[in-house]
Amino acid sequence: xxxxxxxxxxxxxxxxxxxxxxxxxxxxxxxxxxxxxxxxxxxxxxxxxxxxxxxxxxxxxxxxxxxxxxxxxxxxxxxxxxxxxxxxxxxxxxxxxxxxxxxxxxxxxxxxxxxxxxxxxxxxxxxxxxxxxxxxxxxxxxxxxxxxxxxxxxxxxxxxxxxxxxxxxxxxxxxxxxxxxxxxxxxxxxxxxxxxxxxxxxxxxxxxxxxxxxxxxxxxxxxxxxxxxxxxxxxxxxxxxxxxxxxxxxxxxxxxxxxxxxxxxxxxxxxxxxxxxxxxxxxxxxxxxxxxxxxxxxxxxxxxxxxxxxxxxxxxxxxxxxxxxxxxxxxxxxxxxxxxxxxxxxxxxxxxx
Amino acid sequence: xxxxxxxxxxxxxxxxxxxxxxxxxxxxxxxxxxxxxxxxxxxxxxxxxxxxxxxxxxxxxxxxxxxxxxxxxxxxxxxxxxxxxxxxxxxxxxxxxxxxxxxxxxxxxxxxxxxxxxxxxxxxxxxxxxxxxxxxxxxxxxxxxxxxxxxxxxxxxxxxxxxxxxxxxxxxxxxxxxxxxxxxxxxxxxxxxxxxxxxxxxxxxxxxxxxxxxxxxxxxxxxxxxxxxxxxxxxxxxxxxxxxxxxxxxxxxxxxxxxxxxxxxxxxxxxxxxxxxxxxxxxxxxxxxxxxxxxxxxxxxxxxxxxxxxxxxxxxxxxxxxxxxxxxxxxxxxxxxxxxxxxxxxxxxxxxx
Ligand SMILES: CC(C)[C@H](C(=O)O)[C@@H](O)C(=O)O
Ligand SMILES: CC(C)[C@H](C(=O)O)[C@@H](O)C(=O)O
Numbered sequence: 001x002x003x004x005x006x007x008x009x010x011x012x013x014x015x016x017x018x019x020x021x022x023x024x025x026x027x028x029x030x031x032x033x034x035x036x037x038x039x040x041x042x043x044x045x046x047x048x049x050x051x052x053x054x055x056x057x058x059x060x061x062x063x064x065x066x067x068x069x070x071x072x073x074x075x076x077x078x079x080x081x082x083x084x085x086x087x088x089x090x091x092x093x094x095x096x097x098x099x100x101x102x103x104x105x106x107x108x109x110x111x112x113x114x115x116x117x118x119x120x121x122x123x124x125x126x127x128x129x130x131x132x133x134x135x136x137x138x139x140x141x142x143x144x145x146x147x148x149x150x151x152x153x154x155x156x157x158x159x160x161x162x163x164x165x166x167x168x169x170x171x172x173x174x175x176x177x178x179x180x181x182x183x184x185x186x187x188x189x190x191x192x193x194x195x196x197x198x199x200x201x202x203x204x205x206x207x208x209x210x211x212x213x214x215x216x217x218x219x220x221x222x223x224x225x226x227x228x229x230x231x232x233x234x235x236x237x238x239x240x241x242x243x244x245x246x247x248x249x250x251x252x253x254x255x256x257x258x259x260x261x262x263x264x265x266x267x268x269x270x271x272x273x274x275x276x277x278x279x280x281x282x283x284x285x286x287x288x289x290x291x292x293x294x295x296x297x298x299x300x301x302x303x304x305x306x307x308x309x310x311x312x313x314x315x316x317x318x319x320x321x322x323x324x325x326x327x328x329x330x331x332x333x334x335x336x337x338x339x340x341x342x343x344x345x346x347x348x349x350x351x352x353x
Numbered sequence: 354x355x356x357x358x359x360x361x362x363x364x365x366x367x368x369x370x371x372x373x374x375x376x377x378x379x380x381x382x383x384x385x386x387x388x389x390x391x392x393x394x395x396x397x398x399x400x401x402x403x404x405x406x407x408x409x410x411x412x413x414x415x416x417x418x419x420x421x422x423x424x425x426x427x428x429x430x431x432x433x434x435x436x437x438x439x440x441x442x443x444x445x446x447x448x449x450x451x452x453x454x455x456x457x458x459x460x461x462x463x464x465x466x467x468x469x470x471x472x473x474x475x476x477x478x479x480x481x482x483x484x485x486x487x488x489x490x491x492x493x494x495x496x497x498x499x500x501x502x503x504x505x506x507x508x509x510x511x512x513x514x515x516x517x518x519x520x521x522x523x524x525x526x527x528x529x530x531x532x533x534x535x536x537x538x539x540x541x542x543x544x545x546x547x548x549x550x551x552x553x554x555x556x557x558x559x560x561x562x563x564x565x566x567x568x569x570x571x572x573x574x575x576x577x578x579x580x581x582x583x584x585x586x587x588x589x590x591x592x593x594x595x596x597x598x599x600x601x602x603x604x605x606x607x608x609x610x611x612x613x614x615x616x617x618x619x620x621x622x623x624x625x626x627x628x629x630x631x632x633x634x635x636x637x638x639x640x641x642x643x644x645x646x647x648x649x650x651x652x653x654x655x656x657x658x659x660x661x662x663x664x665x666x667x668x669x670x671x672x673x674x675x676x677x678x679x680x681x682x683x684x685x686x687x688x689x690x691x692x693x694x695x696x697x698x699x700x701x702x703x704x705x706x
Contacts, residue, residue: 084543084550084554088544090544090545094545120474120475120478120581120582121473121474121475121581122473122474122475125473141494141512141545141546142545144509146546146547146548147547148547148551150515152516153515153516153517154513154514154515154516154551155513155514155547155548155550155551156497156511156512156513156514156547156548157511157512157546157547157548158509158510158511158512159494159509159510159511159512160507160508160509161507161508161509162503162506162507163506163507164506189595189598190437191441191443192443192447192494192495193494193499193510194499194500194501194508194509194510195499195508195509195510197437197508198501198507198508201437220598220599221598221599221602222602224577224599224600224602224603225602225603225605225606227603228473228474228581228603228606228607229473229606242542243599245542245573245574246573246574246577246596246599247577249574249575249577249578250574250577250578250580250581250603252578253578253581253582254581
């Protein structure tokens with residue numbers, strides 16, 4: 001098969017981790033007789049520096065024309081202390097999500113046996129955790145009307161959802177639950193918010209189409225607690241944009257393997273794969289960043305975007321092997337163990353595929 | 354001294370835990386020569402059952418006339434599965450907060466040496482944690498305009514804040530920080546929300562009035578992570594209503610002592626003290642609920658509402674003693690240890706004051 005992949009390396013360590021994912025993807029393609037055509041494009045702070053906007057039209061066209069998008073990370077400290085700056089890297093991210101119609105962010109949290117002791121949680125709490133959040137990504141308070149009134153003394157943000165928006169996200173949740181343990185948790189704040197009541201009634205109405213799926217409804221504050229107490233009691237969770245932002249980040253640290261967690265954003269026009277970690281500016285250029293989350297994001301891309309399960313499994317297998325053999329960057333290396341460079345990990349993966 | 358305290362026992366285990374806090378408070382009052390006049394009033398599901406509304410006017414008048422309010426818990430399972438029911442216990446809670454002007458919810462999270470192994474977190478992660486959230490409690494998306502459009506197909510909620518609302522909450526945060534380690538963290542989502550940008554610029558403008566306080570600004574998703582990773586890196590945190598709802602609940606479980614965490618809500622007209630746990634319906638009437646969070650809430654009341662530090666310390670000391678000696682309810686009792694009844698714990702506290 002032949003694929004066109006848009007390559008958005010972004011800022012900070014983005015280019016370094018993307019580089020290793022490209023090496024591994026190319027090696028897999030070669031092994032399985034596929035051809036990948038990579039098209040790099042600018043986004044984030046580096047796009048602002050180059051052309052003045054964080055998500056240039058040209059980048060958008062490249063993404064629209066591609067079979068999938070592989071994304072690194074964006075964000076630069078020079079924008080960090082001024083969230084009201086007129087142009088910011090995050091705006092590029094939000095615009096990209098909206099324009100590409102990436103309405104569902106798929107965020108798994110799972111554990112690696114060899115890394116379980118990195119978790120801040122006790123072993124018996126985290127063992128066996130294997131959950132997936134589906135976060136709505138193009139609606140809610142992120143994209144509602146916002147502004148100032150009363151000479152700037154009053155600020156407002158509007159959270160809006162339509163039944164159709166809830167339905168298409170929930171549909172993905174039910175479908176995903178059907179491929180797993182048939183347990184779906186709808187996270188909302190229906191005791192306070194009207195949008196949450198719309199979420200809940202919409203999901204409730206869909207239950208009869210999926211009679212095998214057991215649906216539970218939990219308030220966001222309760223989920224924030226149980227994620228720390230009994231993360232392994234969850235399977236598939238669906239939620240709106242802002243709750244998803246908070247809870248998926250909370251979930252990402254409990255496994256102790258944040259540097260390994262991949263994600264996908266899927267939707268109307270294409271799909272995008274990215275590590276959940278950020279641009280980690282302090283590590284930029286040092287060749288020390290952990291490339292595995294990006295490599296595993298590429299695996300998700302092979303499986304979900306191209307339907308190539310065997311290729312994806314081959315990538316996951318070699319990643320597992322690298323972990324078992326301690327071929328890891330400094331964030332995962334034990335106290336007295338050797339820490340490998342970003343590129344060395346990538347080279348090892350390619351050599352051992 | 355002489356005090357009038359409104360006593361809102363509420364639902365579920367509320368009356369049982371309140372009962373023990375009253376016993377302990379009366380004993381302290383006797384010992385230190387104070388006189389407490391308790392006035393019980395209805396709120397929550399029991400108020401709906403009795404008079405049709407969850408926060409009756411009569412209850413409001415009793416609270417307004419009191420020097421402080423001691424509150425148990427509200428909520429009943431018969432309302433749990435229908436968040437759109439026309440009358441719900443939570444509405445009483447929100448109305449009470451609003452009408453009493455309780456704009457600042459003070460939620461400490463700290464550890465008890467003898468309970469540290471109950472935490473889902475590893476000992477080295479949780480040890481030394483002693484943080485306080487100030488959650489804004491009468492504004493934001495909880496109280497903004499909400500409703501439906503397009504024949505019910507679209508729902509919306511509005512988050513609104515005025516500079517004055519942010520200022521009065523932040524002022525309490527700065528003042529609290531001055532009595533502690535002079536570290537203040539402002540939690541927002543200023544990279545996305547206009548209300549968060551108002552929060553941030555308002556707090557930034559106040560920094561010069563408190564030159565000794567070091568202020569940090571963190572995004573809510575980052576805080577959701579660090580609370581699990583390094584809770585002991587925080588001291589005083591301020592945040593808006595919804596973020597506070599999620600993060601204070603997350604924080605409450607990390608200590609492993611949720612059944613012991615007290616809270617206060619302070620503001621314009623009076624102040625209210627309550628355990629952070631809920632109404633725990635399954636345990637209602639069984640005399641097994643842990644009364645210590647309510648007893649410690651009474652201690653907060655003595656110290657903060659009445660300025661009686663010695664009395665508060667005496668309560669805390671006897672609670673510590675009960676923990677050390679294992680005079681605890683079943684939630685805290687070790688596998689082979691005796692579990693005391695709710696009322697037995699209260700009796701023991703009174704006898705050992
Ligand atoms: C950078 C920010 C706008 C973004 C979000 O809040 O969605 C990020 O936190 C994320 O989760 O991808
Ligand atoms: C019951 C609910 C309305 C309430 C809230 O969200 O404020 C509760 O979760 C709390 O934190 O006191």
